Amino acid sequence: MSNHTEEHWHRRALEHRSTLFAVLTVFGISIGSLVELVPMFTVENAAAHATGEVQPYTPLELAGRDIYLREGCYLCHSQMVRPMRAETLRYGTWSRAEEYTWDRPFQLGSRRIGPDLHRVGGKYPDAWHYEHMKDPRSMSTGSVMPNYPWLLEWSYDAADIQASMKAHQRAGTPYTDDEIAAAPSKLTEEGEAIVGRLAEANITTTSDKEIVALIAYLQRLGTDRPKDVAKGGE
Amino acid sequence: MSSNQPVVYDDAIVKKFLGATLLWGVVGMLVGVILALQLAWWPANGDIPYITFGRLRPLHTNAVIFAFAGNAVFTAIYWSMQRLLKVRMWSDGLSNFHFWGWQAIIVSAAVTLPLGLTQAKEYAELIWPIDIAIAVVWVAFAINFFGTIHIRKIKHLYVAIWFYMSFVLTVPILHIVNNLSVPATLTRSYPIYTGMTDALVQWWYGHNAVAFFLTTPFLGLMYYFLPKAAERPVYSYRLSIIHFWALVCLYIWAGPHHLLYSALPDWAQTAGMVFSVMLIAPSWGGMLNGLLTLRGAWDRVRQDPILKFYVVGVSFYGMSTFEGPMMSIRAVNGLAHYTNWVVGHVHSGALGWNGMMTFGMIYWLVPRLWGRKMAKESWVGLHFWLATVGIIFYIIAMWAAGVTEGLMLRAIDPDSGLLLYTNFLDVVHTLDPFYWMRFGGGLMFLTGILMMFVNVFLTVRGSGEPFSAPAAAVPAAK
Ligand code: HEM
Ligand code: HEM
Numbered sequence: 001m002s003n004h005t006e007e008h009w010h011r012r013a014l015e016h017r018s019t020l021f022a023v024l025t026v027f028g029i030s031i032g033s034l035v036e037l038v039p040m041f042t043v044e045n046a047a048a049h050a051t052g053e054v055q056p057y058t059p060l061e062l063a064g065r066d067i068y069l070r071e072g073c074y075l076c077h078s079q080m081v082r083p084m085r086a087e088t089l090r091y092g093t094w095s096r097a098e099e100y101t102w103d104r105p106f107q108l109g110s111r112r113i114g115p116d117l118h119r120v121g122g123k124y125p126d127a128w129h130y131e132h133m134k135d136p137r138s139m140s141t142g143s144v145m146p147n148y149p150w151l152l153e154w155s156y157d158a159a160d161i162q163a164s165m166k167a168h169q170r171a172g173t174p175y176t177d178d179e180i181a182a183a184p185s186k187l188t189e190e191g192e193a194i195v196g197r198l199a200e201a202n203i204t205t206t207s208d209k210e211i212v213a214l215i216a217y218l219q220r221l222g223t224d225r226p227k228d229v230a231k232g233g234e
Numbered sequence: 235m236s237s238n239q240p241v242v243y244d245d246a247i248v249k250k251f252l253g254a255t256l257l258w259g260v261v262g263m264l265v266g267v268i269l270a271l272q273l274a275w276w277p278a279n280g281d282i283p284y285i286t287f288g289r290l291r292p293l294h295t296n297a298v299i300f301a302f303a304g305n306a307v308f309t310a311i312y313w314s315m316q317r318l319l320k321v322r323m324w325s326d327g328l329s330n331f332h333f334w335g336w337q338a339i340i341v342s343a344a345v346t347l348p349l350g351l352t353q354a355k356e357y358a359e360l361i362w363p364i365d366i367a368i369a370v371v372w373v374a375f376a377i378n379f380f381g382t383i384h385i386r387k388i389k390h391l392y393v394a395i396w397f398y399m400s401f402v403l404t405v406p407i408l409h410i411v412n413n414l415s416v417p418a419t420l421t422r423s424y425p426i427y428t429g430m431t432d433a434l435v436q437w438w439y440g441h442n443a444v445a446f447f448l449t450t451p452f453l454g455l456m457y458y459f460l461p462k463a464a465e466r467p468v469y470s471y472r473l474s475i476i477h478f479w480a481l482v483c484l485y486i487w488a489g490p491h492h493l494l495y496s497a498l499p500d501w502a503q504t505a506g507m508v509f510s511v512m513l514i515a516p517s518w519g520g521m522l523n524g525l526l527t528l529r530g531a532w533d534r535v536r537q538d539p540i541l542k543f544y545v546v547g548v549s550f551y552g553m554s555t556f557e558g559p560m561m562s563i564r565a566v567n568g569l570a571h572y573t574n575w576v577v578g579h580v581h582s583g584a585l586g587w588n589g590m591m592t593f594g595m596i597y598w599l600v601p602r603l604w605g606r607k608m609a610k611e612s613w614v615g616l617h618f619w620l621a622t623v624g625i626i627f628y629i630i631a632m633w634a635a636g637v638t639e640g641l642m643l644r645a646i647d648p649d650s651g652l653l654l655y656t657n658f659l660d661v662v663h664t665l666d667p668f669y670w671m672r673f674g675g676g677l678m679f680l681t682g683i684l685m686m687f688v689n690v691f692l693t694v695r696g697s698g699e700p701f702s703a704p705a706a707a708v709p710a711a712k
Contacts, residue, residue, distance in 0.1 A: 008471065008472075010475050011390050014391075015389075015390040015391045015396075016389050016390055016391075018380070018383045018384070018391060018399075021391065021396070021399065022380070022399060022403060025396075025399060025400050025403055025404075025482055026403055026404075026407075028479065028482040028483040028486075029400075029403075029404050029407070029442075029482060029483075029485075029486045031483065031486075032483070032484075032486035032487035032509070033407075033438065033486050035487075035505075036434070036438065036487065036489070036490070036502055036505060036506075037411075037434065037435065037438060039499075039502075040430070040431045040434050040435075040499075040502070041427075041431060066422075069352065069353075069354035070350035070351075070352065070354075071283075071286065071288045071289065071350065072286075072287075072288025072289050072291060072292060072350075072352065072354070073288060074354060074356075075287065075288050075291045075292070075356075076287065076288065078572055080496050080497070082495040082496070082568070082571075083495060084495070084568065084644070085646065086643060086644040086645070086646060086653060089646075089652065089653050090643070090653060090656075090658075095496070095497050096497055097429065097430045097497035097498075097499075099429075099497075100428065100429030100430055100433075100497070101428060101429055102428060102429070103428055103429045103432065104424040104425050104427070104428050104432065105353060105354050105355050105424070105425050105432055105436070106355075106428070106429055106430070106432040106433040106436065107354070108433055108493070108496060110356060110492065110571075110572070110576070111572060111576075111577075112572035112573070112643075113273065113287075113662075114658070114662075115658045140659060141659070142659045142662075142663060143276075143659060143662075144273070144276040144662055145276065146272075146276060146279035146281070146286045146287060146288075147279070147281050148283075148286075149281060150283050160419065163418045163419050163422075164418045164422070164424070166418065167416045167417060167418035167422075167423065167424050168416075168418075168424055170416045171415070171416040171424055171425070171426050171428075172426070172428070173428075
């Protein structure tokens, strides 16, 4: 109980000295922070980048990723398959650190209101994604995902994507100045490929639509899995 | 420091923060109820970009954490630190800058998030110009806070101040390190970290937002307001020393428990798990110190709704800090992660601990600030029951949902060795009744805070009997 006839050492040593108290508090939170974070900045990060196999997102994939971020897809979908039998059976091989090499921000997610998406690339044709974003229930009976009809109408802005690439470049992603300059034509080129595949399924759209960019991103997801396990472990 | 004139405390600032707490509490929880409806009944997403679940959920989390809980903590700090240190806040100008700056930040969050302007990092969604504003406002608050400590008339710092101090110092460090990024446009930026490094920085931040935004300042609140309401001194001074320093040193390690079984290096996962399990000790130290302060006052708990709020609040603190360490054990997390179990855990802390402690504080403060008893005294008890039953509905539904989906998703047919439930949507719809039950619980909780809002409004407007504070039998802060 807090009856003190003489003053407790803590009171004398610290509670009378607010600056020392503050310094010690910061010291207390610094130890764990430094021990855990610093190795990640140096050793682990270097290890993940060392394989050098994972290429940065293409301009169209990056545009699609920006849409994924904007709509908050990560609040319902994870992008991290855990090394457990039920997960590899359901989704595919488990996620490796190097696959996230150029993910700014990371999109691991913490909820699975819908299924994991880390291995969704190549799982469905482009047309499936088109219809699914327009009306999820047309492709997955009983889905609870919202409709995203505006993605079929809104267009992305090439200059905006160049700004994104520049920022990524400044943060350390190896985009060259030439790649950034050529982004507008690259966007159209990549987009036309998807538009062509959609046309085969009787869907008419244009390469500047947000849905096209989002499809490009979704089809890229998980395709950077290590080559030696591309087929195994599933 | 020589004058012996009575200090005139700045209570206007306390009133402002209290009003903001109520307002944003109603807004944030209304959004929570809408989210709950969207999960039970998808058409509630309305085919409208601005209100889809993915855009509204960050609005909910930011509103309830930074606006509701944040303003509640500021209310507690501005009321109690002036009284504990026997001085007025160092600068009224900075107090007001803090208040208006913080509200402007909240309003800009409420505009930008539905527009899809986001950094897409959980609890750090706000875009970089707002992040800078947060840092600036926080520095102003910190200067005022330490300025007030500097001119204090009471030499020693009471335990509540320690907890506030850890909040004032740690939050900006977490905020700045996690938000370091390169702007692309005025509304968009990309972190300087990538991949798993970004993930670890984010969860170091995210978990310690729980620790230093939703836990330590609320413990400060508890250490001041609970003894006041109970009119008894804190149970153990020694225990408060031990559990304070242990919390400060241990919490910061626990972030990786959000990344178990991920591609994060094993050593970091193990560190996160071990420190999380250890956290149970200082957490329960705090809970026991709170509950045992009520020893010998249990008869009053039965009659005084304010004490009831505190008892339930501190008990939920104990419960969620028991559950959290358990969920940090890898094998348990393997089941719980990604499921509604985590949502249940979150809300037993958020509604039970942060919500109930805030409500208790507000019902205690309003008569003292406005000099009138609550206009509708009977509503206070009703609010208590609505909130308590609402929480119970909420978390039981989420536990049941979480364990159900966790087990179904991992179930393997022993004969074929293949998945038992191959269609994800079968699992989703098994949860429907639980989602409706949570919606009901959330609605009750929201009704409770709405009643409090109206009650405070009527009291401030002038209904209610005059109130004069009883002379405290035991000065709590000795
Ligand atoms: C000793 C104390 C605690 C420990 C060790 C702890 C541990 C955990 C664990 C293991 C998770 C699940 C992570 C996952 O699998 O995704 C979690 C989630 C969470 N906890 Fe706690 N918890 C504690 C106390 C609290 C309290 C008191 C609150 C609220 C006031 C709280 C708020 C949260 C939140 C908001 C999340 C969700 C994070 C997210 O995924 O978005 N925790 N906690
Ligand atoms: C009427 C009261 C409330 C209702 C109905 C409600 C409802 C919800 C819903 C439906 C979600 C989404 C869960 C999901 O992802 O499946 C959510 C998330 C969340 N809420 Fe609330 N909420 C309420 C109050 C609060 C309060 C008072 C706080 C904090 C002080 C809070 C903090 C959070 C957090 C941190 C999350 C994210 C959880 C996670 O990532 O796991 N909520 N809430």
